Amino acid sequence: xxxxxxxxxxxxxxxxxxxxxxxxxxxxxxxxxxxxxxxxxxxxxxxxxxxxxxxxxxxxxxxxxxxxxxxxxxxxxxxxxxxxxxxxxxxxxxxxxxxxxxxxxxxxxxxxxxxxxxxxxxxxxxxxxxxxxxxxxxxxxxxxxxxxxxxxxxxxxxxxxxxxxxxxxxxxxxxxxxxxxxxxxxxxxxxxxxxxxxxxxxxxxxxxxxxxxxxxxxxxxxxxxxxxxxxxxxxxxxx
Numbered sequence: 001x002x003x004x005x006x007x008x009x010x011x012x013x014x015x016x017x018x019x020x021x022x023x024x025x026x027x028x029x030x031x032x033x034x035x036x037x038x039x040x041x042x043x044x045x046x047x048x049x050x051x052x053x054x055x056x057x058x059x060x061x062x063x064x065x066x067x068x069x070x071x072x073x074x075x076x077x078x079x080x081x082x083x084x085x086x087x088x089x090x091x092x093x094x095x096x097x098x099x100x101x102x103x104x105x106x107x108x109x110x111x112x113x114x115x116x117x118x119x120x121x122x123x124x125x126x127x128x129x130x131x132x133x134x135x136x137x138x139x140x141x142x143x144x145x146x147x148x149x150x151x152x153x154x155x156x157x158x159x160x161x162x163x164x165x166x167x168x169x170x171x172x173x174x175x176x177x178x179x180x181x182x183x184x185x186x187x188x189x190x191x192x193x194x195x196x197x198x199x200x201x202x203x204x205x206x207x208x209x210x211x212x213x214x215x216x217x218x219x220x221x222x223x224x225x226x227x228x229x230x231x232x233x234x235x236x237x238x239x
């Protein structure tokens with residue numbers, strides 16, 4: 001569609017005759033006829049008058065898809081050239097913003113996935129240590145496990161049984177789950193004496209936050225890639 005055809009379409013939509021529109025736009029009817037038949041291109045002032053008479057904004061007129069192939073010719077009109085230039089600058093700005101957001105999504109996605117995959121913030125491996133009880137001053141560190149070997153040979157059966165009962169009464173198992181490996185054993189001072197903790201093995205933390213990091217990372221990465229795809233489609237005519 002040409003500009004002249006569009007002007008005629010807008011005039012007929014308002015049920016205006018050529019003389020009526022010419023009078024409303026303060027131009028000659030013969031000149032309007034030339035414009036509608038694309039025998040002339042309106043000046044900047046005449047285009048403003050026509051649009052005012054037709055009650056149409058310039059942005060609405062130029063946004064019409066049917067006039068897409070006519071825009072190059074219409075750039076000779078100052079208002080049209082200014083509008084198209086501003087529109088192009090806005091389109092480029094939006095394109096860059098879209099690109100920055102898509103890039104940021106991918107960077108954030110990779111970061112979150114890396115954190116979740118390598119357990120950088122939330123370690124799911126916990127090292128388990130266990131202490132049988134509090135070892136008093138002067139006692140052997142393995143008294144709770146090897147108390148029988150520490151009993152004098154001349155001790156009577158009743159004394160041995162009483163010792164056994166006392167050891168059992170003192171047993172108070174304490175289990176620690178640590179994020180750091182502290183060797184096969186370590187000592188911890190307590191008010192009553194000392195606790196000797198022995199390494200038992202590794203336990204997996206039931207916290208699923210690392211899995212969620214990976215899931216969110218994959219989703220954000222997909223959004224970033226989709227953003228680039230949409231950016232190419234939406235702004236391919238920006239330049």
